Amino acid sequence: MSVLRWPTRNLLLSALLLCTAAVGAGTEPYDRQGWYGEGSATSDDVQRVPVPPGHGAPDSVLVLEGGRVFDGTGAPARPATVVVEGKTITAILAPGESDWPASAQRIDASGLTVLPGLIDLHTHLSYVRQFGLPAPLSAESVADGTLRGLERMHQYLLSGITSVRDLASHGEVPFVLKRWQASGRIAGPRVFPAGQLITGRGGHGTEGFALRTYPGHAQAPVWEASGPDEWRDAVRAQFKRGADVIKLGSHYSQAEITAAVDEAHALGLPVTVDAETQYIDMAIAAGVDVIEHPLPRSDAALRAMAREDIAAVPTLVPYQYIIRHSGGYYGSTSRRFTLTEDSILEMTRAMKRAGIRIGVGTDLIVDWSDYLPTAYIDELENLVRAGFTEAGALQAATRVSADILGMGDRLGTLEVGKLADILLVAGEPDRKLRDLARVHTVIVNGRLLVADGRLHSEPLRPAQPPQLSP
Ligand SMILES: [Zn+2]
Known part of the structure; x- marks a missing residue:
């Protein structure tokens, strides 16, 4: 489907509605995404305002290994490894497969369920x-x-x-x-x-x-x-x-x-x-x-x-x-x-x-x-x-x-290409909801924010100041 077809179709629809209904009332809004070219980056929020590439993305690779993945799509939970590069889920691998850079931070998810935030x-x-x-x-x-x-x-x-x-x-x-x-x-x-x-x-x-x-x-x-x-x-x-x-x-x-x-x-x-x-x-x-x-x-x-x-x-x-x-x-x-x-x-x-x-x-x-x-x-x-x-x-x-x-294309499931908002809990919350209280790890937009059930803080990473001494 061509990118321009959506707004064109909506323009026609709107013109029809304007002829038959009070101006404004019931007018179909355009699908704003229809105006963005193939592959252009809209923002990661409902407003869909374009943002520069890489906006808000961390510079890290996280690998969640050995867990039980409930991906939110309706599929039953299964053993799998989730790879996150920057703010995006880039791979969901079968157990035993490994395909990530040596610099990746590996998180042991054994005994845990990995699910969408x-x-x-x-x-x-x-x-x-x-x-x-x-x-x-x-x-x-x-x-x-x-x-x-x-x-x-x-x-x-x-x-x-x-x-x-x-x-x-x-x-x-x-x-x-x-x-x-x-x-x-x-x-x-x-x-x-x-x-x-x-x-x-x-x-x-x-x-x-x-x-x-x-x-x-x-x-x-x-x-x-x-x-x-x-x-x-x-x-x-x-x-x-x-x-x-x-x-x-x-x-x-x-x-x-x-x-x-x-x-x-x-x-x-x-x-x-x-x-x-x-x-x-x-x-x-x-x-x-x-x-x-x-x-x-x-x-x-x-x-x-x-x-x-x-x-x-x-x-x-x-x-x-x-x-x-x-x-x-x-x-x-x-x-x-x-x-x-x-x-x-x-x-x-x-x-x-x-x-x-x-x-x-x-x-x-x-x-x-x-x-x-x-x-x-x-x-x-x-x-x-x-x-x-x-x-x-x-x-x-x-x-x-x-x-x-309005974020179904970015959030809500663990699938390749989605934003990395991921929760790791002990137990099997898809069978026993109370296990959701056993929070282990929380990742938002590819950032590790909760580790071992506590707020995760990074050491101070000072910016390089001007050289003042010779
Ligand atoms: Zn309220």
Whole structure:
């Protein structure tokens, strides 16, 4: 297929749609990759902006020998050796084969399962550790938020999570963390930020008891918008900062969410939404890509999600925490219905039965990231209770979640040519999910970041200073 055919076809399609539909609403976005020539390097994030060759790649060769490889493709685990050159998986060899440079760093993976790094599709890296009165470690300053984010990135990384989709954090914080991680200067998972949550006046995330949102404040985690023009503007503001995804929250009018989704898609960004009941119907009509949480929706909405391939990220664990702690979910303007542990699990079962793609996200607000890795494993166990096999839950956490990120061609499986985000754990997690807590080694973008279950640090490698003495 010629490289130019995609945009040409989409131009024709768009012209047809413009003749038959309201301008903007429902217009198919172009596939931006169609404009890149054969072999040109787009970036390793959802935005697909071209980057110079070698960008962010380490100068090393890693060989993972003697392990049991669960590659995430659906194939059963098998003994194999994985070779990583720079940031790329370059070979998967049968046992006994050896084909790597003498300088390679060899890692003994015997007794371990080698699998794709886990993905968490719903984080809030900068959120306060405690709601209410200012408390130590919960200050709303950007500096505090950045350090909270770095601390959480270490918690995710040490739990085997190599990518996080951050669905609202304070101001610039997630973008700064993303850039520092991508350049290899701080250890952590890849960060795919949404920037601020965009919602209507009094919508989800703006409740008085929760986050102090400072409406219109550039450093707040939430942006309140009114009317289609403001919703478009809010999307552009996140794009300007470098968002990889747009996060919308109810409440909104049909015109507002249609405008926001149209704007995001025109900019090449996927959209996810925190919504319930009729707001899910509006989100589906607007053409969103993903819907978060296990909130109520109609059977018709479930069928429409499956038909339109709108993915779901159920995030059961935080709802279980809230329900255990408070006996229900109270006080949110967008949660005006009864939620029980049974109802949220039943909604997840219904989504699975409907054939909706389901990814993994934990939405660990306040100090709940301290519960990792158990919180993440509990979410996978929830999927098993909703009808997945253990191996299927692991695929949801890797291949399917990479697809939902828009990174299915780069992440989510162990295959030659993919980016090297790799997890080594003791045991057989595809048969026993609890083995995911036995993290041994974590590699992100070809960099060894966790070794023997601890953050791996390199010795100081000073740059050569100017010669000052004769
Ligand atoms: Zn959330």
